[in-house]
Amino acid sequence: MASEKVPMLAEGYRLLEDELKRLKTERPEVVEAIEEARAHGDLSENAEYHAAKERQGQIEAYIADIEDRLARALVIDPTTLSGDKVVFGATVNLVDEDDKPVRYQLVGQQEADAKVGRISYNSPLGRALIGRQVGDEVEVATPSGDRYYEIAGIEFV
Numbered sequence: 001m002a003s004e005k006v007p008m009l010a011e012g013y014r015l016l017e018d019e020l021k022r023l024k025t026e027r028p029e030v031v032e033a034i035e036e037a038r039a040h041g042d043l044s045e046n047a048e049y050h051a052a053k054e055r056q057g058q059i060e061a062y063i064a065d066i067e068d069r070l071a072r073a074l075v076i077d078p079t080t081l082s083g084d085k086v087v088f089g090a091t092v093n094l095v096d097e098d099d100k101p102v103r104y105q106l107v108g109q110q111e112a113d114a115k116v117g118r119i120s121y122n123s124p125l126g127r128a129l130i131g132r133q134v135g136d137e138v139e140v141a142t143p144s145g146d147r148y149y150e151i152a153g154i155e156f157v
Contacts, residue, residue, distance in 0.1 A: 003072065006069060008107070008110065009077075019066060030052055033048070080156075084134065088108075092129055092154055102149070104117050106119060132151055137151075
């Protein structure tokens with residue numbers, strides 16, 4: 001796997017740590033289910049055994065993935081940032097082409113949730129905003145056509 005740093009907010013890092021703890025506590029339960037299913041005899045036709053083994057594989061894969069992301073995490077606290085350009089962690093106030101205000105915070109891919117105003121810095125809009133300043137206009141290609149925004153403000157909250 002690539003060893004490049006992956007930016008994320010402290011909240012995203014904490015959520016990954018919580019998920020890792022949860023998965024590690026589920027491990028013994030799955031091992032116990034495998035042992036119990038194995039005790040039922042013929043493994044070739046034992047659905048409980050195969051389901052438990054599959055779940056064990058999923059858990060181990062998730063744990064490895066989360067441990068990798070945590071190891072590569074570059075935790076960024078937006079409140080320590082400043083400046084006049086859009087960077088990772090910044091909250092950007094935009095005005096769309098219909099003069100409707102929208103507000104997004106640029107976050108890591110795992111933390112993105114557009115419904116709550118968090119978009120990935122790798123998303124088309126996120127990439128268009130990085131490095132821009134208040135007053136700049138950005139154009140973003142979307143499936144429904146090009147969208148235009150003007151940056152009305154940048155906050156580090």
